[in-house]
Amino acid sequence: MEQVKAAFGSFFGAIGGFFKNFGNAVAKGDIFVKLSLLWMGAGYCRRKQFIKAILITIFEVAVIAFTFGFAMDYVTKFSTLGTVQQESVFNIVTMKNEFNDYDHSFLILLMSLVSFVVWIIFAVVYLNNIIHAYELQKLAESGKHINTFREDMREFLNRKFHITLLTLPVIGIIIFTVIPFFVLFLVAFTNYDQQHMPPSALFTWVGFRNFRDLFSSGGLTVTFGYAFVRVLAWTLIWAVFATFTTYIGGILLSLLINHKNTKLPRFWRTLFIITIAVPQFVSLLLVRNFFANNGIANTFCANIGLTGWLRDIGAISTSYIPFLSAPGWAHVMIVIINIWVGVPYQMLIATGVLMNIPTEQMESAKIDGATPRQIFVHITMPYVLFITGPSLVTDFVKNINNFNVIFLLTNGVFTTTNQLMANSQAKEVDLLVTWLYTLTQDYYNYKMASAIGIIVFLICAVFTLVSFNRLIQGDREEAYR
Amino acid sequence: MKKKYIDMILRHVLLAFLAFIWLIPIVWLFVTSFSTYPGRNTSTFFPEHWTLNNYKNLLFAADSVAQFPNWFKNTFIVACCSCIISSAFVLMVAYATSCMRFKMRKPLMNIGVILNLFPGFLSMIAVYFILRTLNLTNNHWGLVLVYSASSGLGYLIAKGFFDTIPASLREAAYLDGASEATIFYKVVVPMSQPIIVYTVISSFLAPWMDFVFAKMILNAGISSKWTVSIGLFNMLDKSLINTYFTQFCAGGVLVSIPISALFVIMQKFYVEGVTGGSVKG
Numbered sequence: 001m002e003q004v005k006a007a008f009g010s011f012f013g014a015i016g017g018f019f020k021n022f023g024n025a026v027a028k029g030d031i032f033v034k035l036s037l038l039w040m041g042a043g044y045c046r047r048k049q050f051i052k053a054i055l056i057t058i059f060e061v062a063v064i065a066f067t068f069g070f071a072m073d074y075v076t077k078f079s080t081l082g083t084v085q086q087e088s089v090f091n092i093v094t095m096k097n098e099f100n101d102y103d104h105s106f107l108i109l110l111m112s113l114v115s116f117v118v119w120i121i122f123a124v125v126y127l128n129n130i131i132h133a134y135e136l137q138k139l140a141e142s143g144k145h146i147n148t149f150r151e152d153m154r155e156f157l158n159r160k161f162h163i164t165l166l167t168l169p170v171i172g173i174i175i176f177t178v179i180p181f182f183v184l185f186l187v188a189f190t191n192y193d194q195q196h197m198p199p200s201a202l203f204t205w206v207g208f209r210n211f212r213d214l215f216s217s218g219g220l221t222v223t224f225g226y227a228f229v230r231v232l233a234w235t236l237i238w239a240v241f242a243t244f245t246t247y248i249g250g251i252l253l254s255l256l257i258n259h260k261n262t263k264l265p266r267f268w269r270t271l272f273i274i275t276i277a278v279p280q281f282v283s284l285l286l287v288r289n290f291f292a293n294n295g296i297a298n299t300f301c302a303n304i305g306l307t308g309w310l311r312d313i314g315a316i317s318t319s320y321i322p323f324l325s326a327p328g329w330a331h332v333m334i335v336i337i338n339i340w341v342g343v344p345y346q347m348l349i350a351t352g353v354l355m356n357i358p359t360e361q362m363e364s365a366k367i368d369g370a371t372p373r374q375i376f377v378h379i380t381m382p383y384v385l386f387i388t389g390p391s392l393v394t395d396f397v398k399n400i401n402n403f404n405v406i407f408l409l410t411n412g413v414f415t416t417t418n419q420l421m422a423n424s425q426a427k428e429v430d431l432l433v434t435w436l437y438t439l440t441q442d443y444y445n446y447k448m449a450s451a452i453g454i455i456v457f458l459i460c461a462v463f464t465l466v467s468f469n470r471l472i473q474g475d476r477e478e479a480y481r
Numbered sequence: 482m483k484k485k486y487i488d489m490i491l492r493h494v495l496l497a498f499l500a501f502i503w504l505i506p507i508v509w510l511f512v513t514s515f516s517t518y519p520g521r522n523t524s525t526f527f528p529e530h531w532t533l534n535n536y537k538n539l540l541f542a543a544d545s546v547a548q549f550p551n552w553f554k555n556t557f558i559v560a561c562c563s564c565i566i567s568s569a570f571v572l573m574v575a576y577a578t579s580c581m582r583f584k585m586r587k588p589l590m591n592i593g594v595i596l597n598l599f600p601g602f603l604s605m606i607a608v609y610f611i612l613r614t615l616n617l618t619n620n621h622w623g624l625v626l627v628y629s630a631s632s633g634l635g636y637l638i639a640k641g642f643f644d645t646i647p648a649s650l651r652e653a654a655y656l657d658g659a660s661e662a663t664i665f666y667k668v669v670v671p672m673s674q675p676i677i678v679y680t681v682i683s684s685f686l687a688p689w690m691d692f693v694f695a696k697m698i699l700n701a702g703i704s705s706k707w708t709v710s711i712g713l714f715n716m717l718d719k720s721l722i723n724t725y726f727t728q729f730c731a732g733g734v735l736v737s738i739p740i741s742a743l744f745v746i747m748q749k750f751y752v753e754g755v756t757g758g759s760v761k762g
Binding site: 008010011014017106107110154157158159161162164165166168169170172173175176177178179180181183184187253256257259261262263268270271272273274275276277278279280281282283285286287289290292294295296298299340344348401403404407408412433436437440441446449450453456457460461464 | 485488489492493495496499500502503504506507509510521523524525526570573574576577581583584585586587588589591592594595596599601602603604605606607608610611614626627629630631632633634660661662663665689690692693697710713714717719722726729730733736737740741744745748
């Protein structure tokens with residue numbers, strides 16, 4: 001938790017320092033620095049950096065044009081998400097039915113967000129600009145050299161190279177991660193669903209109603225509360241089982257392969273790696289057909305009499321074993337199939353760790369007369385657990401979001417018979433993420449999907465903060481300096 | 482001595498048994514791809530009659546459902562483009578955060594960790610709408626952007642590697658008058674071959690393995706524009722499975738071969754990446 005606090009501290013500290021510099025620049029700057037508050041190029045002009053002055057002026061004009069020519073159309077409607085419904089109006093001039101000048105709720109939401117981001121970027125550049133103008137003033141006053149434009153540009157390959165490197169990746173992350181995150185966050189507080197689909201209909205803010213639906217139980221037609229509890233429980237159970245079975249299985253398998261009595265360890269390793277090198281959509285879709293109701297596994301079980309025996313003891317009521325099509329059976333099968341998928345990965349990791357155990361401890365333990373079993377229990381195992389332990393948390397989070405395994409194994413195969421689950425488009429084997437996917441792709445229920453998305457994010461955040469320190473790896477970074 | 486032999490035999494029997502179980506689906510994939518019966522083979526494990534026709538149909542007789550050569554080409558193009566962009570992004574961010582020191586470095590890295598918490602998968606809906614606003618849905622460029630635009634967040638493994646390059650090397654180059662940019666591609670990049678191989682291969686593989694985003698963005702149903710994964714998934718549709726199952730298997734074998742080869746090269750670096758570089762070797 002200390003690291004978390006330190007991380008937030010450093011973040012706000014940096015912001016605070018930035019504003020202090022700005023205040024300082026405005027207070028102590030000359031008339032041109034102050035003029036830069038209005039015309040961003042003023043400071044540069046005074047120091048004869050004309051190209052920079054022109055560029056920053058173009059930027060300023062562009063942002064102003066963006067604000068009044070584009071952003072204001074949307075941002076002013078942000079509080080209502082639009083009021084004019086789409087209607088078909090007969091135009092006397094063209095003699096045709098045309099749409100009126102309607103509001104598109106989603107575009108209003110999205111473009112307002114884009115505008116906010118642009119304004120935040122502008123604010124940072126603007127404040128920085130003042131600080132920079134003041135720095136130039138100080139340089140000029142002390143008679144030092146002021147960079148020409150060419151020299152300034154060269155700085156971007158040298159002292160400011162990080163800006164050159166980071167600009168494009170950061171823009172990519174803002175457009176494809178930050179803005180989508182906020183869109184999701186905002187949609188969770190609207191009534192954006194199939195009855196409120198832009199452009200033909202408007203949607204609007206509804207406060208916490210979606211979350212109330214998600215957490216309240218009761219009701220027969222809208223059963224999100226009922227389904228949510230069950231899906232969440234299965235998501236967590238699945239994540240626990242999937243994480244621990246593959247983790248333990250992987251370590252055991254790697255111990256088996258890397259034991260000194262095992263011949264050809266490379267050969268055995270390769271056999272297992274082949275199974276994960278095949279893309280999941282091929283291998284899982286295949287396994288799904290292998291265990292289909294009329295699939296080959298069922299033929300085999302019927303031939304050896306297993307199906308008949310299970311029917312006799314009352315475990316199944318059908319003429320086949322519903323490996324992936326009945327609750328209970330499907331849950332167990334999914335975990336088992338996931339062992340098949342996940343163990344080779346964990347085996348690879350554990351092998352890497354086992355091969356790099358520091359030998360000094362083992363040597364000295366041997367000299368002290370420890371038996372191989374004692375060495376294993378007191379040195380090998382603790383070391384392996386210590387190194388790989390933290391990755392358990394990351395694996396757990398990954399499994400909560402393990403869309404592929406569940407979707408590829410059960411989509412189109414498993415249909416729920418529980419009417420209450422079906423009313424909210426959920427299935428017993430759904431994870432929160434697959435439920436979210438069905439809600440958006442098949443039922444256009446964006447409001448509930450977004451609310452579920454936020455819940456998933458919160459769950460993942462709690463678990464990841466636990467391993468925060470390790471993810472940042474701040475402790476290792478200076479080791480080689 | 483006798484005890485050791487028993488131990489050895491038991492170990493190998495157990496391993497052989499496990500390997501057998503693990504390989505059943507793979508073997509089934511392989512043998513079914515040679516079956517003459519086009520639907521699911523439900524009675525026997527091995528096909529009754531063997532043929533190469535499935536491969537021939539898949540590669541040379543594309544119809545409206547199975548357009549494997551097209552899909553392969555599409556996936557290959559998307560994979561190449563997104564591989565170039567995301568490798569560049571990852572290495573750029575890794576160099577900036579590892580080798581340079583600037584004021585916003587730590588805060589930016591922390592924001593990165595928090596953003597990474599947010600599974601890209603959840604942003605799907607919003608990303609779809611953004612791409613639709615930009616008119617990039619049902620378009621390979623949209624797909625490339627989805628795979629590569631946020632790739633900068635996956636810089637941690639490469640950063641861990643750059644951290645191990647001795648700072649003295651860079652300082653020496655700096656004293657000789659090299660700029661940061663020169664140091665980046667004349668000193669650091671040539672020394673980072675393993676991590677570059679890892680980054681390039683893993684970002685190249687992503688479009689081949691991905692299914693969700695491709696299905697969402699190329700959803701208009703123009704099968705010639707699909708990637709391999711949606712194409713093969715579609716072959717198993719309830720109405721098609723009885724005519725295309727063996728071709729699905731043949732397609733599965735064909736994509737698996739190049740991917741497995743790349744994967745085997747990459748797995749050496751995979752271990753180090755996941756254990757956060759705590760392992761050297």
